[in-house]
Amino acid sequence: MPYLSVVVAPGGADTGAFLDRWKEQANLFGLSSEAILAGADDSFSRNEGIRAARGEFVLATTAGTVFPGGLIEFLASQPLQSNRMYRADRYDASRVWAREGAFSLTAEGLRANAAEDIAAAGSGIHFGPGWFPAASLAGRTGRFLGSDAEVVLARMPQPWAAMDMEVETGPGVRPPALLQAIDRDGAVAAEWNVERRMAVRFWVPPAPDGGAQRFRLRTPDGGRPTPLDLHIFNFRCLQADWAARRPLVMPAPFKELARDKRPTLRRLASTPWILPRAVKLLGGVGTDVFGPGVEYWGEGWWYREQAEGETFRWAAQDAELVVRPGAECGNLAMLAEPGPGVGGGSCVLRVRLPDGTVLGRAEIQGTSLVNIPLPRFAEPVARLFVGPEGGAKAAAGDSRILGFRVFACSCEAAGRADERPGMAPVGRWISVTRGVEPVTVDWPEKLRSSGNLIGEMGKPEDLHLHACGDFVLMARSHWLDLRGFPELDLPRADIDALLCIAAHHAGVREEVLPHRIGGTIDPPTVNGQNLLWIATQMRRLGAPAIFNRDLWGLER
Numbered sequence: 001m002p003y004l005s006v007v008v009a010p011g012g013a014d015t016g017a018f019l020d021r022w023k024e025q026a027n028l029f030g031l032s033s034e035a036i037l038a039g040a041d042d043s044f045s046r047n048e049g050i051r052a053a054r055g056e057f058v059l060a061t062t063a064g065t066v067f068p069g070g071l072i073e074f075l076a077s078q079p080l081q082s083n084r085m086y087r088a089d090r091y092d093a094s095r096v097w098a099r100e101g102a103f104s105l106t107a108e109g110l111r112a113n114a115a116e117d118i119a120a121a122g123s124g125i126h127f128g129p130g131w132f133p134a135a136s137l138a139g140r141t142g143r144f145l146g147s148d149a150e151v152v153l154a155r156m157p158q159p160w161a162a163m164d165m166e167v168e169t170g171p172g173v174r175p176p177a178l179l180q181a182i183d184r185d186g187a188v189a190a191e192w193n194v195e196r197r198m199a200v201r202f203w204v205p206p207a208p209d210g211g212a213q214r215f216r217l218r219t220p221d222g223g224r225p226t227p228l229d230l231h232i233f234n235f236r237c238l239q240a241d242w243a244a245r246r247p248l249v250m251p252a253p254f255k256e257l258a259r260d261k262r263p264t265l266r267r268l269a270s271t272p273w274i275l276p277r278a279v280k281l282l283g284g285v286g287t288d289v290f291g292p293g294v295e296y297w298g299e300g301w302w303y304r305e306q307a308e309g310e311t312f313r314w315a316a317q318d319a320e321l322v323v324r325p326g327a328e329c330g331n332l333a334m335l336a337e338p339g340p341g342v343g344g345g346s347c348v349l350r351v352r353l354p355d356g357t358v359l360g361r362a363e364i365q366g367t368s369l370v371n372i373p374l375p376r377f378a379e380p381v382a383r384l385f386v387g388p389e390g391g392a393k394a395a396a397g398d399s400r401i402l403g404f405r406v407f408a409c410s411c412e413a414a415g416r417a418d419e420r421p422g423m424a425p426v427g428r429w430i431s432v433t434r435g436v437e438p439v440t441v442d443w444p445e446k447l448r449s450s451g452n453l454i455g456e457m458g459k460p461e462d463l464h465l466h467a468c469g470d471f472v473l474m475a476r477s478h479w480l481d482l483r484g485f486p487e488l489d490l491p492r493a494d495i496d497a498l499l500c501i502a503a504h505h506a507g508v509r510e511e512v513l514p515h516r517i518g519g520t521i522d523p524p525t526v527n528g529q530n531l532l533w534i535a536t537q538m539r540r541l542g543a544p545a546i547f548n549r550d551l552w553g554l555e556r
Contacts, residue, residue, distance in 0.1 A: 001054050001055065001056065002032045002033050002034045002054060002055045002056075003031070003032040003033060003055060003056055003057065003075075003078055004031065004032065004033040004034075004055045004056070004057050004058075004059060004075060005033065005034050005035075005036060005053035005054060005055030005057070005058045005059070005476070006022060006033060006034070006035045006036065006058075006059045006061060007036045007038060007046055007049035007050055007053060007058060007059070007060045007061070008022075008035060008036065008037050008038060008049075008061055008062065008063055009038050009040075009041040009045070009046055009060075009061070009062045009063065009469065010037060010038060010039075010040065010041055010063050011041070011062055011063030011064045011520075011521070012063075014063040014064045014520055015037065015063040017063075018063040018064075018065070019035055019037065019063075021066075021067075022035050022067075023035070025067065025069060025072040026072065026076075028069070028072070029069070029072045029073045029075075029076040030076050031072055031075055031076035032076075032078075033055065033075075034053070034054065034055060036049040036052055036053060037049070041062070041492070042492075043484070043485040043486060043487045043488070043495055044487055044553065046060060046484065046485055047483075047484035047485055047487065047548070047552050047553030048553045048554075050476075050479050050480075050484045050485075050553060051484070051552075051553040051554065053476055053479075055476060056475065056476060057080050057473060057474065057475055057476060058473070058474060058475075058476045058479050059471070059472070059473040060469070060471075060472045060473075060485075061469075061470055061471055061472075062469055062470055062519075064470075064519050064520040064521045065090075065470045065471065065517055065518070065519050066517065066518035066519060066520070067515075067517055067518075068515055068516060068517070068518070070515055071088070071513070071515035071517065074513070074515065080473070080475075082475040082477070082478075083475075083507070083508060083509055084474070084508065084509055084510075084511045085472065085473070085474045085478070085500065085503045085504070085508045085509065085510050085511070086471075086472075086473035086474070086511055086512075086513055087464045087468070087471060087472065087473075087500070087510060087511070087512050087513070088470075088471045088512060088513045088515055088516070088517045089464075089467075089512065089516060089517070090466070090467035090470050090471070090517055090518070090519060090523055091105075091516045091517065091518050091519075092518060092519060092522070096111065097466040097467040097523055098129065098464070098466065099129065099146075099462065099463070099464040099465075099466070099512065100129070100130070100131060100132045100133070100146070100231070101132060101133050101466065102466065102525075103133065106126070108154065110126040110128070110152055110154065111126055111127060111128055111131075112126075113125075113126065113127070113134070114133065114134040116134060116136075116141045117134045117141065117143075118134065118141065118142060118143055118237055118238060118239050118240045118241065119239075119240055119241045120241050120242075123155075123241055123242055124153060124154040124155030124156070125151065125152070125153055125154075125240060125241065125242070126151075126152040126154060127143060127149070127150070127151060127152070127240075128149075128150035128151070128152050128214075129148070129149070129150050130145055130146045130147065130148050130149030130150055130216065130217070131143050131144075131145050131146075131149045131150070132144040132145065132146075132231065132233070137236070137440065137441065138440035138441050139440070140238050140440050141238070142236045142237055142238040142440075143236070143237050144170055144231075144233035144234075144235070144236050144237075145170075145217055145219075145233075145234060145235050145236075145237060146172075146219075146222075146231075146232055146233075146234060146462055147218060147219050147222055147223065147232070147234060147462075148182070148216045148217070148218050149216060149217045149218075150214060150215075150216050151214065151215055151216070151217065151240065152212055152213075152214050153204065153207075153212060153213040153214070154212045156204070156206060156213065157242055157245065159205070159206045159380060160203045160204065160205055160206070160324075160379060160380050160381050161203065161204055161242060161243075162201055162202070162203050162242070162243035162295060162296070162322075163201065163202055163203070163204055163240065163241070163242060163243060164199065164200075164201050164239055164240075164241055164242070164243045164434070165199070165200050165201075165202070165237065165239060165240045166197065166198070166199045166200075166237065166238040166239035166240075167179065167192075167194060167197070167198055167200070167235050167236070167237045167238070168194065168196065168197040168198065168235065168236050168238070168439045168440065168441075169194055169195070169196075169235060169236075169439065169443065170233040170234050170235050170236045170443060171224065171226045171228075171233050171443040171446075171447060172219070172222045172223060172224045172225070172226075172232045172233050172234035172235075173219060173221065173222045173224065173234050173235065174221075174224070174444070175194065175195045175196070175444070176193050176194060176195035177193075177194055177195075177219065177221060177222065177234075177235070178191060178192070178193055178194075178219070178220050178221065179191065179192050179194050179217060179218070179219060179235055180217070180218045180219075180220065181202065181215050181216070181217060181218075181429065181431075182215060182216045182217075182218050183215050183429075184207070184213075184214050184215065188428070189215065189428055189429045190202050190428055190429045190431040192431070192433070194235065195436075196436050196437060196438055196439050197238070197436065197437045197438060197439050197440065198433065198435075198436050199239075199433070199434040199435045199436070199437075200431060200432065200433055200434060201243055201296060201431070201432050201434055202429050202430065202431040202432075203322070203379075203381050203429055203430045203431075204429065205379070205429070217235070217237075219234040219235065222234030222235075223459035223460075223462075224454060224457075224459060225454065225457045225459075225460055225536075225539060226447060226450065226454065227450050227453055227454070227532070227536050228447075228532075229528065229532070230463075230465065230501075230528045230531060230532060230535055231462055231528075232460075232462040236440075236441075238440075246290075246295070247286070249283075249284055249285065249286040249291065249292075251280070251283030251284060252283060254279060257279055257282065257283045258279055261279065261282045262309070263308055263309040263310045264278075264282065264310050264335070264367075264407050265278060265279065265282075267337070267366070267367035268367060268369075270366075271369075274369045277369055278335055278369050278408075281333055281335055281369070281408040281410060282335065282407065282408045284408070284410055285311075285408045285409075285410070287311070288304055288311070288313075289304070289311060289312060289313050289406050289407060289408055289409055290409050290410070291408060291409065291410030292410050292411070292412055293323050293324050293325060293326070293330060293410055293411030293412050293413075294321060294322075294323055294409060294410060294411055295322045295323065295324055295381065296320075296321065296322035296432060297319070297320065297321055297322075298320040298321075298322075298432050298433070298434065299318070299319075299320045299432075299433075300315055300316045300317065300318050300319035300320050300385070300387065301313055301314075301315055301316075301319050301320070302314040302315065302316070302400055302402075310407065311407070312405050312406060312407050313405070313406050314339060314400065314402045314403075314404075314405050314406075315339075315386070315387070315402075315403055315404055315405070315406060316341070316387070316392060316400070316401040316402070316403050317341075317387045317388065317391045317392050317401060317403050318352075318385040318386070318387040319385065319386045319387055319403075320383070320384075320385055320432065321383070321384045321385070321386060321409075321411075322381060322382070322383050322384075322430060322432065323374075323381065323382055323384060323411035324380055324381050324411065325374050325377065325380075325382065325411050325412075325413060325414075326380075326412070326413025326414070329373070329374055329375060329376045329377075329413070329414045330374050330411050330412055330413050330414055331371050331372065331373050331374060331411070331412060331414055332351060332360075332371075332372045332374055332384070332386075332409075332410075332411050333369070333370070333371050333372075333408075333409070333410050333411070333412065334349070334369075334370050334372075334386075334406055334408065334409045335367065335368075335369050335406070335407040335408040335409075336349070336364055336367070336368060336370065336404050336405060336406045336407065336409075337364060337366055337367040337368065337404065337405050337407075338364055338365075338366075338388070338403075338404055338405075339392065339395075339402035339403050339404045339405050340395035340398070340402050341388070341392030341393050341394065341395055341401050341402045341403040341404075342388045342390075342392050342393075342403055342404070345365070346363060346364060346365040346366075347363075347364060347388040347389070347390075347403075347404065348361050348362070348363050348364075348388065348389040348390075349361065349362050349363075349364055349370060349372075349386060349387070349388060349389070349404065350386070350387060350388070350389040351372050351374075351384055351385070351386050352384070352385050353382075353383070353384065353385075354383055354385065359372070359374060359375060359384070360372040360373060360374070361389065364404065367407075373414070374411070379430075381430055382430070383430045383432070387403055387404075388403045388404060391403075392404075453536070453540065456539075456540045457536065457539035457540050458539070458542070460504070460505075460539045461504060461509075461510060463497075463500055463501060463504055463510055464500070464510065464512055465497040465500060465501070465526050465528075466523070466526060467519075467523035468493070468496035468497050468499070468500050468526075469492060469493065469496040469523065469524075470517060470519060470523055471517055472496065472499065472500065474503060474508060478503060478506065478508050481506060482499065482502055482503060482506060482544065482546065483546055483547070483548040483549075483552040483553075484499075484548060484552050484553055485499050486498050486499060486502075486547035486548065487547065487548050487552060488547055490530060491524060491527065491530070492524055493523065493524035493525055493526045493527070494526060494527055494530045494531055497526045497531055498531060498534070498535075498545075498547070501531065501534075501535050501538060501544075502538065502544035502545055502546070502547075503544070505538040505539070505541075505542060505543055505544040505545075506543075506544040
């Protein structure tokens with residue numbers, strides 16, 4: 001008895017070439033097999049071949065399919081499990097038919113982005129398995145993602161580059177829902193609790209080998225289906241692109257700068273010896289208060305203000321900064337003054353890490369220039385919090401907490417490599433929340449009337465239903481239990497997909513093999529709407545639908 005029976009739907013001139021190629025590959029790798037040519041490319045003829053198969057496992061395919069040698073070698077080692085339905089992605093020179101749909105490929109073999117996508121053209125960011133095609137919904141272009149959506153960074157603008165992501169919950173989760181970034185070692189690098197539409201920024205390290213960096217977006221508690229689609233959509237991403245880099249500020253000549261910043265510099269009249277350093281600091285901030293080395297300012301900072309020729313920002317108790325000090329170590333330099341939240345006289349500014357570790361302190365009395373040495377961080381970027389030691393309180397006349405006022409803030413490399421303590425690696429990527437907005441689609445409300453049905457369906461697997469006719473491999477016993485391909489008056493692609501759905505609900509677990517199969521013609525497209533009702537019933541009942549009579553494959 002052969003290990004594998006291959007039932008081949010004919011395909012004109014390809015038929016003879018396929019049979020010759022299969023025989024040659026099977027002999028080369030020692031695969032115990034038989035090839036059975038179906039009389040026609042329809043369900044009944046293929047079922048005739050399945051009925052006649054003698055192998056322990058049966059592979060249904062087409063004469064236009066091309067199998068790589070690695071796949072035949074894999075099959076020859078007889079690794080197949082009887083409780084599996086094996087599938088594979090289908091490739092041609094420029095496209096792939098995968099679980100999530102059909103995608104064009106780049107010259108490097110990555111999934112190409114659409115003309116309108118969530119990453120800019122030329123960004124080097126690509127979206128691999130787990131990402132569905134870009135599409136417009138509620139007036140915004142976005143991509144749904146499944147449970148483990150791979151992001152491939154073919155190019156990075158710099159090591160530990162900042163990436164902006166805008167994401168909201170999809171129908172597959174119940175908000176608030178956890179979304180995790182999983183690094184290439186399988187560790188949780190960052191995570192977010194998403195309830196509405198959330199904009200986040202995170203800093204991604206370079207790949208250790210210097211090549212493309214990869215990470216996955218995982219949904220620990222997703223997988224809920226809907227009666228609207230065969231796929232599982234856990235989250236919807238509206239942006240996943242590199243953060244815009246701050247423009248480099250070219251300082252104006254000293255005299256011009258001193259004239260423009262005169263209202264602020266007058267505050268330093270009692271300490272004239274610090275004027276040159278203050279002018280240099282002010283010259284690097286441009287139209288805001290943040291200069292070189294400051295990549296992000298978030299929680300704790302109020303909006304930029306301009307009054308009486310001065311530009312400044314108020315900060316509350318713990319003002320968030322992400323800085324890039326330099327290769328060795330750096331200094332956090334600030335031109336600041338105490339605010340009404342601390343009494344307005346003097347205060348001690350404290351710089352700490354998110355875990356509470358204090359990095360330094362500096363006293364400010366009136367308008368002061370402070371320079372706080374930072375340790376040598378293990379990564380080139382660090383997240384800090386700056387605020388008055390002891391906190392600040394709301395003052396009369398303003399609902400905001402005004403702990404201190406900043407006219408300029410920069411983080412620059414230290415002038416010399418002094419003996420400063422080194423910090424251990426943080427372990428996780430730096431991540432900040434940039435904002436939270438209402439969702440574009442309120443899925444709980446949209447699906448409220450289907451709540452009982454969704455509950456009955458549980459969490460079915462999101463199956464690979466594209467190009468099923470090119471590669472479906474199961475134990476022969478499962479083919480017999482399912483009575484082969486449904487002999488229905490439906491398009492070929494829908495029939496093949498129905499078989500896979502029924503097999504899953506018969507208890508056969510899908511496994512997508514890593515081998516790339518090719519082909520000489522494009523596979524037909526699945527019409528999910530044709531299958532949605534019956535697939536929903538199988539999900540609800542947890543049982544397969546059997547479409548054929550006892551004499552399947554024997555009489556039409």
